Amino acid sequence: MTAPIDTEQDTRAELIDLVRADYETTCSLMDGVVRTSLALRGVGVTLILALLGFAVQQSSFPVALCAVAAVVLFLYLDAYHGWLYAEGLGRAHELERLLSLRYKELERAGDDPDVTMDLDMALAADRFGQYSNLPRFRVRLLTRARPKALYMALYGSLALLSAAAVVYSAIT
Secondary structure (H helix, E strand, C coil), rough: CCCCHHHHHHHHCCCCCCHHHHHHHHHHHHHHHHHHHHHHHHHHHHHHHHHCCCCCCCHHHHHHHHHHHHHHHHHHHHHHHHHHHHHHHHHHHHHHHHHHHHHHHHHHHCHHHHHHHHHHHHHHHHHCCCCCCCCCCHHHHHEEEEEEEEHHHHHHHHHHCCCCCCHHHHHH
């Protein structure tokens, strides 16, 4: 005679497998976002500095204005990817919390029913899927972009240099 199958435990195990898959997807998303952001940042800085150099060398007001526009454009693109990264990081933290509850449950081997209940409640409340959990993008969400200090230092400096090039090209 075979032992009865514990469907509740089987369901919990399947949900944990989904959490692990969701975590891997989230990590992949974050990795892709970081790679894209770094590539954009490299292209943006190169383009902006080239525009600034040409604008100053030729005393070209229109090119200096193009540099200002490029700073704004690349800041926007970089901040968008920073927002995606921040959302992915938040999701990763949620999934790690779920997995830590699972590890606590395994560690206590059924001795603490509260841990199992906490895990079951957390699994029931979780909305699976990285992409379905992303809020609809709105420009105001860029305030959540990370790393803020980098944006302020890098794009602030480029904006100041661009403004100086505009002034220089206007007076020469």
